[in-house]
Amino acid sequence: MHWSEAIARDIVAKRNVKQHVVATGITPSGDIHVGNLREIIVAEAVHTALVDLNVDARLIYVADTFDPLRRRYPFLPQEYEAHVGKPLSEIPDPYGCHPSYADHFVQPFLDSLEILGIELEVFRADALYTSGRYVATIKEALAKKNDLARIITEVSGRDLPADWSPFNPLCERCGRINAAKVTGYDLEQEVVYYTCACGNTGVASLRGGGKLAWRVDWAARWQILGVTVEPFGKDHASPGGSFDTGKRISEELYNYPAPYPIPFEHILLKLDKAGEKATVTAMSSSRGTNIPVYQMLEAVPPEILKYVIARVWPDKHIEFNPGLPLLNLVDAYEREVGGIGRGVAAAIPFRHLITLVQIARADFTTLLEVIKRSGYEIHEANEAELVDIQQKARYVENWLRIYAPEHVKFEVQSELPVEAIKQLSATQKKALALFAQALQGETNLSAEEWHNIFYAVAAQVTAEVKEIFKAVYIALLGKPSGPRAGWLLASLDTDFLRTRFEAAVKL
Numbered sequence: 001m002h003w004s005e006a007i008a009r010d011i012v013a014k015r016n017v018k019q020h021v022v023a024t025g026i027t028p029s030g031d032i033h034v035g036n037l038r039e040i041i042v043a044e045a046v047h048t049a050l051v052d053l054n055v056d057a058r059l060i061y062v063a064d065t066f067d068p069l070r071r072r073y074p075f076l077p078q079e080y081e082a083h084v085g086k087p088l089s090e091i092p093d094p095y096g097c098h099p100s101y102a103d104h105f106v107q108p109f110l111d112s113l114e115i116l117g118i119e120l121e122v123f124r125a126d127a128l129y130t131s132g133r134y135v136a137t138i139k140e141a142l143a144k145k146n147d148l149a150r151i152i153t154e155v156s157g158r159d160l161p162a163d164w165s166p167f168n169p170l171c172e173r174c175g176r177i178n179a180a181k182v183t184g185y186d187l188e189q190e191v192v193y194y195t196c197a198c199g200n201t202g203v204a205s206l207r208g209g210g211k212l213a214w215r216v217d218w219a220a221r222w223q224i225l226g227v228t229v230e231p232f233g234k235d236h237a238s239p240g241g242s243f244d245t246g247k248r249i250s251e252e253l254y255n256y257p258a259p260y261p262i263p264f265e266h267i268l269l270k271l272d273k274a275g276e277k278a279t280v281t282a283m284s285s286s287r288g289t290n291i292p293v294y295q296m297l298e299a300v301p302p303e304i305l306k307y308v309i310a311r312v313w314p315d316k317h318i319e320f321n322p323g324l325p326l327l328n329l330v331d332a333y334e335r336e337v338g339g340i341g342r343g344v345a346a347a348i349p350f351r352h353l354i355t356l357v358q359i360a361r362a363d364f365t366t367l368l369e370v371i372k373r374s375g376y377e378i379h380e381a382n383e384a385e386l387v388d389i390q391q392k393a394r395y396v397e398n399w400l401r402i403y404a405p406e407h408v409k410f411e412v413q414s415e416l417p418v419e420a421i422k423q424l425s426a427t428q429k430k431a432l433a434l435f436a437q438a439l440q441g442e443t444n445l446s447a448e449e450w451h452n453i454f455y456a457v458a459a460q461v462t463a464e465v466k467e468i469f470k471a472v473y474i475a476l477l478g479k480p481s482g483p484r485a486g487w488l489l490a491s492l493d494t495d496f497l498r499t500r501f502e503a504a505v506k507l
Ligand SMILES: [Zn+2]
Pocket: 093, 095, 096, 097, 098, 103, 104
C-alpha cells in the first residue's frame, strides 16, 4: 500500500467529516524550491488517496503573501533594507516583472504546479485579510488575549511581554507589519489603535490593517478554511512547537479541532563536487542552497520530480542529488512506471537520449537522424511525437548543462584526435582494424550487434573487452571513457565510423 493510502485510511478512521480540506501553505519570501514542493506533493498524494476512497475532499494552497519580509536576503539589493518588516504583498518586485514581491515568487510556483499537473485552490493571505474573512477570529483573539498568552506560554515555555498582542497592525506611515504595538481596540468598529516604532500612532482596520501573530494565524486559518488535514515541516511538529500551540488555540479559542497533522522530513540537497566529498545541505531559499521548482522542471520531466518525492514516506528524509543519482531514478521510473513522452519519445530511454543529444550536438534535425540511425522509427507526420522528442531533448540538454558530472559529457570529435590515438597499443589498433572490416558493406548495426562485435573482436585479438571499449572511445571521443558503446556506435554514421577507424589504424 502506498503511504498516501495508509494515511488517508487513518484520516478517515479518525475524523468523520462531510468534506476533507487538505491544506498547504508556503511563504513566498524567495524562490519556492524543491524542498518546499514536498509539502504540496504530500498533500496532493493524500488528497488523491482520499478521493480514491470515495471521500469528498479539497486541496488548497495558501500563499503567505501577508508575511513580513524578515530581513534583506543576499539576493536583494541594498535599498530593500527599507522594505524589511513590510508584508510581501506590499513590496515592489525586486526584479520589476510582477505586481509585487510576493507575486514574483508565487507566480512561477503556480506555473510549475500546472506543469506538474497538480490542481489546487489558491488563496492569498493578503486577500483573506482584506476581504474580512479573518475578522471574527481576530475579534476573538483580541477579546481573549490573556487566554492566548497563557496557552502560548504553557505550550512553548516562552513568556510573552505584558504589551503582547495577538494582532500585528500594519503601520500606515512606515508600511511595516511587525513594528507597531496595539494600545486599544473597538470590536464594534472593527479597529485597533496602535503606536509604531517609527513614531506614528494610528487606527488599523481588522480588514487588512494587520495580521494575527503567526501561531494564532495558523489556528484561525484552520477554522476559516475548514482545514482537516495539513502536512508541515517536522520542525513545526516538535513538542511545544507551533503545531502543539496551534492545536490548543484552535480547540480552546476557536472551538475547532486541529487538522490531522502530517509532519514531513526535509529534502536535503546533495551536490557532487569534482574530486571532493559531496556536500549535503538543507534546502533554504534565504541561504541560496536550493533549486527552485521551475528550474528543476527545465532539466527533468514533471513526472520524474513528482516520482522522486512521492515514492518516499513523509517521515523519511530525502537526499536529493540532481546529478547521476537523479538519472538512476529516471531509469527506475522508466522501468517501473513507463516511458516519458508519447510515441517514439517514450520508447527512447532518457539515458540513451543523453548520448543521442550529445552526438547530435543539440541540433534537432541531426537528432532526428541520429535517432533513426539507432533503430527507432519516427513518424514525421505525427506532430505530437516530434514535440515530445523535442521536449525530452530539451530536458536532456539542460540536465547536461546544469547537473551532469563531467564524465557523462562527451563530444564526438569531428577531426581525428591525433594526440589521444598515439596512446593506443598495437592490440587496440588491431581491434580497430577489425571494426573497420566489420563495417565493410554493412549498413546500420544495432546496439546489440555492436555489443556482440566488441566481445568477438576482444576474443580475436585476445585482449580484455574493456581495452577494446577504450580504443573505440579514444578514436571517436578523444578520451578513454564514454556512454554505452553499443548505443554510441549504433547511432553514428557507418561511413564515418569506418573512415575514422581506418585513419586511426594508419596513424
Ligand atoms: Zn517578477
